[in-house]
Amino acid sequence: MSTIQQKKEVLDSIKEIYDLSNKATEALYAGSISHANDVVGKLVDTIVENPNMYVDINSFRLYDDCTYNHSLGVTVISIAIGKTIGLSRDMLSQLALCALLHDIGKMQVPIEIISKPGKLTNEEFFEIKKHPKMGQDILKEKGLVPKVVIDGIVTHHEKVDGTGYPYGLKGKKIPLFGRIVACADVYDALTSTRPYRTPATPTEAIEYIMGGVGHQFDQDIVKAFLKCISPFPIGSCVNLSNGDTAVIVEQNPHCPMRPKIFRMENPSEVIDLFNDNLYFDVVIKSLC
Ligand SMILES: [Fe+2]
Missing domain, CATH: 2.30.30 (SH3 type barrels.)
Structure with missing residues (x-):
């Protein structure tokens, strides 16, 4: 399968799952999760089999930036970090599913807040902050994904100094998948175009991540991230x-x-x- 075809297939699958999470019947939802597992498996294979350890994240951008594209970016970076720290093929697939679905709870936050082109009020931010637990609730209720995936989703906004949400967990008390997705999520968000700001350059985003070691991000995860991300691909x-x-x-x-x-x-x-x-x-x- 060509890279473009693969990107399209993964993005379509993400869109399908996110769209269905709110309204689908049980059978449809189960089908879309199993489809997601298939495409996640292909994505993991592509990255695991790539002899070049660097990931050029820009090569995975296809459409205009949106939640689906962001989820794909976070998934690719998460798999690359997982590969660098030596996770097994099975763990990488679970990590990929966690990254793919990390913001699924946002589908239950009012669209006016999600797509607001500007600074959020305190009340709006309070609503946004509910999305990790909403994601946990949706997936727990359906019983279709492993606990390790759900634990990663609910903790992807925790910070290692305990100032994150929803639980204020510290350091290694934050599950591994939560620590990995947190780093991938921030990098991809900073480097993506938003209606209200220009994207940070890869260098600026990497500097930000490095500056957050010990406060926001886990040092071991950032070390692995730095080994696998390529802000300047060879030949550029x-x-x-x-x-x-x-x-x-x-x-x-x-x-x-x-x-x-x-x-x-x-x-x-x-x-x-x-x-x-x-x-x-x-x-x-x-x-x-
Ligand atoms: Fe999030």
């Missing part, structure tokens, strides 16, 4: 802070923001932004 053209234009030639597994490059001016000289003393004060500003 970038603008440097010193005004030069350069091309990415090799990733740096320890620091995704400082890969090896060559400058357009001198393609025969490869510069290691992580180790070259002359370039310590030079950063990648943006993709060309």
Whole structure:
């Protein structure tokens, strides 16, 4: 199956499940969950079998940004993190289902609040904050997905310092899937287009995630995230802070923001932004 076909199939499946979660008959809903398991399995296979450990999240964007596209982005990043920390094939499938369905509770929050193009009032934010538990309630009631998936869904807005919701859990008390989806969710949300703001660049979003280690995010999960996310895919053209234009030639597994490059001016000289003393004060500003 081509990547485009696969993206379409996964997005259609997400849309089907989210649409049905509110009104479906039991049989229809069971069918859509089993369809989701099929497509999630294919997605896991694609990522597990990819010899390149980096995930270019942009290659998975297909339509205009929306809940379905966001769910797909979160799923792809979550699988990549799960693969990096060595989860089994079965666990990866369950993690993928958790990521795919993480915001299903939002279908029960009034649409005017979900799609409000601007800052939410305290009352509106109070309503939004109900969605993890609403997701838990929907899926528990149907009894169609494993407990580990539901536990991840209900805890995807917890923060490791205990300031998250709905329970205020701390550190490793937050289930593994909840900690993984939290990191993937924030990265994908920051880098997605919203009606009221321009998307953050991958570098800005990665800096934000790194800045949140120990407060919002689990350190081990962020370490794995940094190993698998590729803000600048090999071959991409970038603008440097010193005004030069350069091309990415090799990733740096320890620091995704400082890969090896060559400058357009001198393609025969490869510069290691992580180790070259002359370039310590030079950063990648943006993709060309
Ligand atoms: Fe959420």
